[in-house]
Amino acid sequence: MTEPFKSSYKKLEYEKVIRQLAEHTVSRLGKEKTLTLLPTKEEQEIKTQLEETDDAYLLLRLKGGIPVAAFEDIRPHLKRVRIHGTLNGQEVAQIGRIIRTLREIKSFFNQAKEEAITLHRLYDKVENLDAFSSLERKINRVVDEGGYVLDDASAKLKGVREGIKLTESRTRQKLESIVRGPQARFLTDAIITMRNDRYVIPVKQENRTTFGGVVHDQSSTGQTLFIEPQSIVDLNNRLRQYQVEEKTEIERILSELTQDIAPYREDLEMHLSLLVELDFIQAKARYARSIKAVKPRVSTENAVSLFQARHPLLTEEEVVANDIILGEDYKTMIVTGPNTGGKTVVLKTLGLLQLMGQAGLFLPVEEDSTMGIFSSVFADIGDEQSIEQSLSTFSSHLTNIVSILKQMDNQSLILLDELGAGTDPQEGAALAIALLDAIAQKGSYVMITSHYPELKAYGYNRPETINASMEFDVDTLSPTYRLLIGIPGRSNAFEIARRLGVEDGIIDTAKQLMSGESQSVDHMIEDLEAKRKSAENQAEKARVELREAEKLHRELKEAHKEYQNEKVSLKKKAETEANAIVEKAKSEAEAIIKELRDKQLEGTHQGPLKEHEFIDAQTRLSRLKTEEESLRKNKVLQKQKKKKTLKVGDAVHVQSFGQKGTIIEKADANQWVVQMGMLKMKLPEADLVQSEEEEAPKQRVSIRRSSGPGVSTEIDVRGERVEEAVQQVDRYLDQALLQNYPKVTIIHGMGTGAVRKGVHQFLQKHSQVKKFEDAPANQGGNGATIVTFK
Template sequence: MNSKILRTLEYDKIRQQIAEYTVTENGKKLVERMKPQSDYARIDELLDETQDGADILRLKGGIPMPKLLDIRMQLKRLEIGATLNGKELAMIAKVLRATNAVKAFFRELIDDEVALQRLYDLNDQLETLPDVAKRLLNSIEGDGHVTDDASSLLKSLRRQIENTEAEIRDKLSSLTRGSKSKYLSDSLVTIRNDRYVIPVKAENRGQFGGVVHDQSASGQTLFIEPQAIVDLNNRLKQQQLAEKEEVQRILRELSALIAPYTNELSENAWILGRMDFINAKAQYAHQIKATLPEISAENDVYLRQAWHPLLNPKTVVRNDISLGKDYQAIVITGPNTGGKTITLKTLGLIQLMGQSGLFIPAAEESRIGVFDEIFADIGDEQSIEQSLSTFSSHMTNIVDILKHITAQSLVLFDELGAGTDPQEGAALAIAILDAVGTQGSYVVATTHYPELKAYGYERPQTINASMEFNSETLQPTYHLLIGIPGRSNAFDISRRLGLPETIVQSAQQLVTQDSQDLNEMIADLVKKRHDAEEKQAFFKKHLKEAEKLHHDLETGFEKFERQKTTQLDYAKQQANQIVSNAQEKADQIIADLRKMRSQNASTVKENQLVDAKTKLNKLEQPINLTKNKVLRRAKNRKEFHVDDDVLVKSYGQRGVLLRKIDDHHWEVQLGILKMKIDTDDLEKIKVDDQPTTHANVSVKRSSSSGLSTSLDLRGQTKEEALMSVDRYIDSALLAGYPSVTIIHGKGTGALQQAIKQYLSTNPSVKSFNYASPNAGGDGATVVNFK
């Protein structure tokens, strides 16, 4: 389509409204590139995709799609051997994560037997790359942070860094809380030049030794690295450099891992963007209550109750517009401000939307055509720069249109021939319409020239139309009346204003009777054709409803048959149980009879016993569960796949399936842990697009805050215990706990003493005492916060 028609009919505003529903950058780009198509098969394909999106939106709330950035630049850098940073790798990991989520979503749709026309094929083009996805998931968090699990060396280095930092804090705490604290400006520890320092009063700089790294603005405070921690800071710096080098090595390794799959990743990102685009089209259609149009290859356009999508749907007037079947040209006459221009724009914009694969703002059973081009001359486009008047501007546009129209074009003229002498303008309008008709193009033109009314009568495949005018209120109703030429309504208005009836009747006698009869005949024919179209739509709608009802009845009957089979099998099972119990009793009776026979041989005969046993055995009926579709479907629903998101029920934690160990166990990634979990303890869940975080403190979770009111340190070393206590107290303060219990055991008393020393230096601790005898005694300490 030519760009001018898109601007004239405000097609970009439709794009902008659809773009608001996209969540991926590729989806937004596809909206920006969206344009009307002129190939019937392509339009049909695009409408099928929108219909699939609308069905998924109605049944499942839409295709699950997280916010995704464009990764094309990152993939290009990989192709030339560059190393990506953590955030760039996280962007790619998110695309793979979304790919797995979408694949799982479509597996659910297949399980639910949801019928789609195009999107299953599109989904099949996605590549999951399970090995790459697993490696990225284990190594990179959502914010680009490289996890401890990325390599054993990185985990070891970070543990060393934590231990060194803890040792530095211990030494600095002894300075800030001890006898030398009086030499400090403040009892706090800070960092300057990536090294731990303390604020010392300038006059006391010699009390701690070490290196001065900074001073306050007033010069009264010096930030000194005490001599006692210089070696520890040096060690920490070396460990941090080693950690940075290992992170860079991991990033290089991950970049090299991804590099061979740039084509697959690019294709995945494009497909996800297309699904996002389809989601957006479906949501926009739902928002404006648009419907799926039929497509007429013969350009038989029939829009039922159509309205302009950019106007307020609560107040906009809806019109039936038909073109192409009985006539290829419509001439809309009548006074200004009656709605002629908005009718032209409604027809043109709806055609652009339908040919773009969008649902249209019209009632169901509406039809659109397939035009190779749509041209419009609408509005006042006079140009001061080019010294063009309104008439000249219109003529320039019309000349250009006449050069390009074909038999498959739609032309929209607004106020054709306006801006010049009425007699000459009307003649030009007629000649232009004849020229368009010669080319076989479809045309809708508005005019206020009465001479064009006769044109509508005389020319083949041409019909008059007008905008309805209420003679009672003397106001336009904005309803389109096809087949009825515009009237001045002078007779009705004159009556309302008090002109004597004799004068009005005399005027009416001067109007040609043939003209009035022709108007009435055309109006009657148009009304009958409209009624026929409406009846066809009515019967078609009820046929669809009947077909749907038939399908629902078939589905219900199949469900009934399945339930009947299930109930019969259950009844047989119960009956078999009864028979089994009866057999046990019968066997006992027979045993008693045999015993009696052994005592008295003439009492019971053996053949009688065998006959009785045979009859009892025949009572049991076999159960055949192989034909039970419900059980088979339930089994298929429970099947797990690699990279599925699952809930480990016993832990209440979310995890990801890594591999199937055997028929009853899976290996599951739970945060930084890999665990062997029984299949019965797993449950499929939907993907949560929140970044995974790993807690460093092992505490029991409660239903309210998620943090236990007690911390068990038994079995930990002194250093590990102090780090755990430090983090645990921070978490307890954030949770708002007034007190907590620290379980350290009795043992040699070393750990107990270290905990006591730490608590005495923590500014947030109000008091601490041993627990009550029934709560652990001196093996536990109750800590009260300020």
């Protein structure tokens, strides 16, 4: 890369943007990668980077971002693994944190797929991501988050550490008896401390022989000796031995774990690169959110349209957004206007946003803005080099421009601030025009700022060239910093002088001294500004509303498309699930009905066949039944149903149960009491459909019903044979269940115990029996059994 191109980064403040971007990373490696980000002129690479940023921005908005936690550079650790070194606990823990992050990222993207979040690039990027599950489990069994080797890493380590705790406890107990007992008067302080990894106490110099043992240290004055009393020497020795064993065992455990990590070394290094890449991509998304940036369109024809472009380094309070358009209808823009009017800021904004876009960053512009793809961006802004090289301002600018002319091509973007300044105005204007002609012959794209009135005429007369200016409010004598494309700037000197109190006669004399050409140009500009302001007030609202309408239309179109896709998908899924449920329920209900009817016809079902069993089975089937679409929509049939008035004695079809019944009485304005077999129910009128009496079927299934009084809560089967007793109990339990009794009593007597045993065996197999037990002593003891239903 050439030096002038590098100098453009500094002049356009690109490096400041990259430093701000780097602050959004979570790792040192991610920050280092970000700081090396440079623009590219490769179309596919630009689009890929923008799409990656777009993916991360979408995930940031919908799910809070990719779960990339802070991580360390584990490459030195992996290098030591390669040369068969042993990792320490902290290094193992750092590898474990990266593996956990990889697992969380894999889970995150799997969930995003399940939620049908559409991404351009990131699914492919993480497709081969490995969660290293088995290695993570091994690491978690050995070390904690801080790298401390856990007690349960091995049985031996656990035993050694228990020995350390026990020995330390005994040592401290002995020392506590000294520092808290009568011998404390021999100490300078009642504390227990450590010297040379051994427990000691501070003893006065004159009492050094009182406790015996070993002197390990003394105070600076020599008045205090740190002595290991003879009574704890053996304990300290044992503690030291445990500590040596602990260290040896930890080294063995970490050595084995390092060997377990070795086969994954290359894969871990590749996944570290992926983590760095994801950290970098997410930083671009976070930076975009911080400056309220959007994804620009990319024009390979360099038709730049940056709507409401803002300089990213200025705060919202400072910046004034401007539409910057270049490249489609004109390749050269000449911006004129007063000093401090914002011309240089507009120049820098165009160059900086173009560099950011070609580096894959979102731009602080409105939706539907378009960036170009330039082979290079050259800028000559400011006069810093004049100080560094002891050159005049004019010489400094000219040196830069000569370098640009040598390197530019037809895909270059050239930004020139105050072209031709620093010399005689007439010569400077002529030189500026000649330079613009040279750039135009090369086909480059250029934006310049200038004060020369000659360049205003140049902007009118040259093809693919347009004038622009920075608006100035004469009433407030201050610039508005708004870029006006198509209108050249004027000095406004006479208007400013008049408002500041200069006499009209002086101003008129000054106007007479101006050349006719200059006056005509000023009149032309004044007329253009008047027309512009008139049209702008009318067009601004329409333009904003049009953009909002287009944006809303686009969003609605996308939402409608998503809705239709989701609707079809959900309908198909629901139909499939509903059909499966209906088929299963239908076959089960039909099987139950067939079984009950077969038993009745064969006479194998002892006792009365209960009507509620038929109703229950048929109801399960009828609840899954849905009227055909044509019948539901048939207004004639619906009206016929409504015409019939229900009355007591009518035969009706109960739709919710799928059963026929007879109306017994009217419950209230909207409800009737209906008899369905043995059941009476209060039902809403909307659930009843009047039906005609049907002819009696040729063959009926006989159902015996009990006509006697209510069922008792107990049954006596004493004196019966076992088989007969069980059959009676079976029929009785059915009747009791129908009466909704919570529990009943079966009296079977004691006797030989055969009846009791047979009844208990039957109860064990009964599906509706929750439990059964012998009756209390005052109710028959083991001669009776109390049965509790479910």
